[in-house]
Amino acid sequence: MSKSTVFAVFTCLLLTVSCQKDKVLTFSETQISKEKETFVEIIIPKAQGKSKTAKNINKTLIGFACDVLNIDSGKNKKESIEESITAFNDAYINFNKTLLAEFDTKFPRWEALIDGEVSYQSEGLVSIAMNGSITTGAASSNLRFKFFNFDIANGKSLATKDIINNMDAFKTIAKKYYDKEILTTYTSVSNGAKNFELPETIGFNDDGVIIVYDNFELDNFTTELIEFTIPFTVIDQYLNY
Template identity: 40%
Template sequence: MVFSCKKENELTFSEIQVTTNNNTIVEVFIPKATGNKATSKAINTEIENFITSLLEIGDPKAKTKPSSLTKQIEAFNSEYNNFIKDFPEVTQLWEAQIDGEVIYQSKDIISIAITAYLNTGGAHGNTNISFLNFDAATGKRILKEKLITNTKAFTNIAKTYFNEELTDKSILFEPESFTLPENIGISEEGIILLYNTYEIAPYASGIIEFTIPFEKVKSYLIFNSF
């Protein structure tokens, strides 16, 4: 009986595809949590809401927005169909490809990477990688600011690894200044710091990413049982 209860509360993930009957241009594959009902629901809701926001197009200040991921997928398709009606000479398809992956899971923290490629008819599409970190006990998302307990000390160490990774500072928008990226994730190798395209450098520079081993920064993290 105790073993059965423990197994029901274990958090596991499986990959699911989210689509609709009328969808032709959006591909969404994301991890779905099962196990502890409250925790898994919190994680799944956060992932779905995040993916929904990635697919938002049109007026960002619109009062009425799709209330679910499937409705947002339908809205994305509808926007494309309306665009083609207005500009029938355009032959380029819109597309959205979103993939989620659990890159780290422990009794304390879960880190999920979301890779999104969107092309809505521009010169080129845009790839963006986001890290979502969750408290494994509650399923609540841990924002970047709450992941680190000593930002100054962590930043000093991160700057050293950044300088080792990027020897040519001339490609940066502000080569003399260093700031932590918007996305900080966790892998088996350590803490991942990732700068998306346009975040600190032009499109041609691509995504800039490096990893700091746990032992170098674990005393500055909210969870240090790595």
């Protein structure tokens, strides 16, 4: 093999490795803590780089945080976290003005805690678990939990129907694991629901598919999340990713 051929092969190898590195999706954290009349703490993943995938992922996660902070349904949701925090604080101030005028009392301080983590990443998909909790002085917090699954090729947000190729079979398996979890862990939640439904979103970890129900997705109210994992060995044939 000539020197020129060896150099050409070496150059191709370097380019291949470089391209592979460019395609690797890495994450840092966005951390924000604001304490005024209210208290807001946010710690969520941030996809690194300027790729379309990174931009789409970050826009979606920011959107979730803004949704959680949008406590005043009468006003439009803000598009940035900073604006959403200000709107959340303003909503508390305005609410207290009303209470003071009518009842001469002040409402306890509102708190918003939003966090998330990358629970799973493969060559084709990244799964991120997001959690938001709003405390407004009520007996329990307003808890929101959601998985976001993204196609790494383009950052497209994937619905459950995009991930599962046989929904009926998947649902049957999930129901069995749901019943087992309820029987062994919970006493206040019925396991005999005739109209079993999957949660709004599903997620992934290194062991398999994660199913989580928050306190608004169950017929029987519970202050705890109901969570279980279906192993890849059981469910792999029904997955598109």
